[in-house]
Amino acid sequence: MTDPSPPARRLRRAVRGVVYGVFYRLPPVLRRRIVRLTVRTYVVGAVVLLHDADRPGRLLLLRQPPGRGWTLPAGLLKKGEEPRRGAARELAEETGIALPPDALRPANPNAMVHTRGWIDLVFEAAVPADGVRPVVDGAEVLEAAWHEVADLPPLTVATARLLGHYGLGPRAEPRGDTRGSPREGGESPREGPA
Template sequence: MRRTLAKIVAPRYVVGAVTVLRDSEAAEGEDRLLLLRQPHRGGWGLPAGLLKKREQPVVGAARELFEETGVRVDPADMTAGSPNAIIHVVGVVDTVFFASVPAATTPLRVDGAEVLEARWFPVADLPHLSANTAYLLGRYGIGPQAK
């Protein structure tokens, strides 16, 4: 009875994985990020998605990055953000990983349905971001909500 009651009232979270992908060729002080425009978001966002059952977060981040952009990054080449998990108000926990690729020689491939467009943006001139993306990047000192 106690276990059942605890399951009913305990908060539930959906766990996802996010990749902050930087341009490894950007000049010093000219950091660039890969952002996505998706039909269901109210602004540009990061490559992200939900983890599969028993999937390691870094593997999920690499998988979602590839599925949404066509960019393949080995999970061993991804660095966990610090903090690694960001809790959003809507009951979503994002595990965050950083990686970099050379933008000039890395082709981007989007499906036109889930992701409408993928583009590189200078951190100093980011477009309108979705609320979750602005919050997440701000936690790492990036973008309009940088702390």
């Protein structure tokens, strides 16, 4: 099978952009319902905390449609997909930064269990920010940029909560006993299915 022509790719990208734009404007309850209708079991996502290896204290964040807040590279795992591989796939799809799954290490805690049937598996990695250039498609992700943890842009509520569990951002929690998964109501870092 040959690659589609450039006009066909542009059309497909434009259609994807419209679909994602509409999807992310839906209320979280409706987005969750749509995902549950298409996914037969509970929802498992993978989230990547990508740190700047050369300048500690910087994270890669994404802005998605409709662009009201910044979030982390994340998405749903495919059925039967190994979580680390899924996290690496989502990172590459959303940012163009391709890392081997072995480069991702489980964050501590690794699983964020949300009360509404959503589980996020969180991984960390570090790359030199000057050595990689994020590339976004403009449909699912509008912008990717490195930000100082001490001076983060406006975050989605769920992203602020998730970062807080790791002692980062405006909702930073003390880094005491991290055995076991914190339980937090609400959505995934995407404010719903990605």
